[in-house]
Amino acid sequence: MPRISAPVKLLSYGDLIEKGEYKLHYRFEHAVNLRKGQALLTILPAGRPAGPFNLVLEELPEKISKVSFDGKAFLLNGDRVALPRGAKYDSRLAVARIPAAKLTANLQRLRKLICDSAPSKSAVFLLDAAREAGFKSGFERRFVARMKEAAVSLAMGAYEAGAGGMKGLGFGMTPSGDDFLGGYLLGINAAELYSAKNLGLVKERVYTSALGSNLVSNAFLAASFKGRADERVNAVIRALFSPSGRATQKAAEELLAVGHTSGGDIAAGFLYGFYGVMNI
């Protein structure tokens, strides 16, 4: 059983965690979500990724109902946990201006990898129509049709219709549509950093239409809108904009290795977002 009597060891904390008092929202086996209004704080045990709203501890506390953060320390059930030097996770995207040919090769590599390896029910069918065959029941086929319709709207610049049509759709605790849209916003942010275009309005239109009432999805979308990501997603983006193709492969495999649909959904959304706005 996890313990609370021993000192709590803080491994990392996200740079978007708002100051204030958070109360228990939901406890999962490997994560505890706390909320302060619409703000999220997720406590994770060692081995889980650092993220903009994540507080990673050596072990999950056995019981936790309240967490406060004042910018200098966390109070977990009243126990003060100081912030170790270097533990703050910088969630900003790392985008380097590598030559376009290199970048294109890396993007193609990512596309191929997710088309080959993403879980069958992820939104990667938007990149590879052959994957639609994996969606067999009537419900699944309708899901595919709705996602495709929304993706076409996004591609045509009808961002409100596209994001609004896709949000909340699909499988998983954070539905595939939300993951795709988070990836889409990250793609736009990466394009903005790479090309120095001002894409603020596009982001705004997608983001405001993508918000729903799922606390976790909204937190992910908010971070993506600001160009922030957890370390696994950030590793893929950093690798995409590095001259090493092998780095892209490795980082993307790690993202997909999580086993859920999210990795594939986010990566597919990223490619849609990046290609979409770079072609403007």
Next chain:
Amino acid sequence: MPIKTTIKKGAYFDSVALMQVAKKLNSVPGVLDSAVVMATKENKGLIKASGLLTAEVEKAGENDLAIAVSARTPEAAEAAFKAAEELLNKKPAAASPGADRRAAGLDDAVTALGGANLAVISVAGRFAGPLAADCLDKGLNVMLFSDNVPVETEIALKKEAAKKGLLVMGPDCGTAIINGAPIAFANSVRRGNIGVVAASGTGAQEVTALISNEGAGISQCLGTGGRDVKAEVGGLAFLQALAMLAKDEATRVILLVSKPPHPSVMKKITAAVKKIRKPVVAVLLGGEVKEKVKEDFYPARTLEEAAYKAACLGKGLKAAKARELIYDMNLRAGELAKKEAAKKKKSRFLRGLFTGGTFVGEAQVVLPEFTGPVLSNAPLDKKYRLKNSVELTGHAVIDLGEDEFTVGRPHPMIDFSLRNKMIVSEAKKPEVSVLLLDLVLGYGANLKPLDDLLPPLAEAFRANKELSIVASVTGTEADPQVRSKVVRALESAGVLVMPSNAGACRLAGEIIRLSAKEKR
């Protein structure tokens, strides 16, 4: 057409579990359509469009899980729900009384297992350092299976351990045998008087298994992790392990296994070896010891030579006796090679698909004298680096345990799928004449290697009539897979099996050499 729905309020199931449920529902006889999704407004829209909406689903909130099924009969809907419930309620089996207990943390584990003096750590690299430091504080030796541990952390841990009289094996240490217990990737070997210090996991497995199969035995096998012998770490664990074996009364012969250490580290190792009053055998794959270290120091070119020299010394024989063992093996290999070479018409290249990195190094030491230059994704000489690790050209040997193949996947010693694919795809190339394989048995490795390996081998032989497949099997009779059983099955499938990797390389190389000669 009955429609049945249920809502799991605020329930959390990971998406893999939800996918399994969705798949199961659709496979239940009589089920026409189903949905297992979070009840977001948008998903409810889809459920409605699919004709699965009920008042219950309509009322559900965004954080609730909705399960909906339409079926031909109420019984089929009921059966589908039962199957879904079973999957969702499935919990890991509880440990039976007396079985190994899962500890909540390090403190709990140390309390539960009084007298423990070794911790094996296998967590993500960046968390491994602090955990290893805690273990040292608790008086535990450490085997760090984890990789990606920063080099500064490795150095600090090893220095701290030395101060406390403890040993840190690793990071990236996959093999050890302590007091007869195989740890992580290791084989069940005879106990004996040969102590091994290894900066190479597969190398340690090969030498300990060969020694055991030759009737000698192992006192201890201490791993160090490959980076230990680089300049930055300075051989801290290697030297410490060497000193431990020098003092160990049960160890009469010491065997050192490594890729060539950095010259500065080599100097320290040589100085330490000179002071040891026990025979020392050393194999530095791809490198050599140039100076005369001492009278009873025996350098070896391959793992096989090192293992046989150590085995002979361990049995009280002269090290030179090892040559006879290798000579006997070569005689048999020569006969086999002649037969195989005779069936080659157009094919001419060798492709080595290895799961053990050290075997790739050994292949590059042995093969070139038979085949000429050999390319690799893990070349001993950078000029022989393969341009593309999956599009092999010329004579090539690849290490499928390299990061480029293993990120996000189990190690190829456990999961054969990638190599199996390559066995078939390489065999289909008409220019490929010989496939050279390793198969590592023992703890940590694939427990049913034949189930996975025989089908692609059969497909390979079907695809290429000129093909020879040569393999070595690293393991012992006491391993869970039983070496002789595996060897027999491979031989029945048409594979030429040799007792050692070096032996397999010589046979494969000789087939290539003879067939090239015949074509001329």
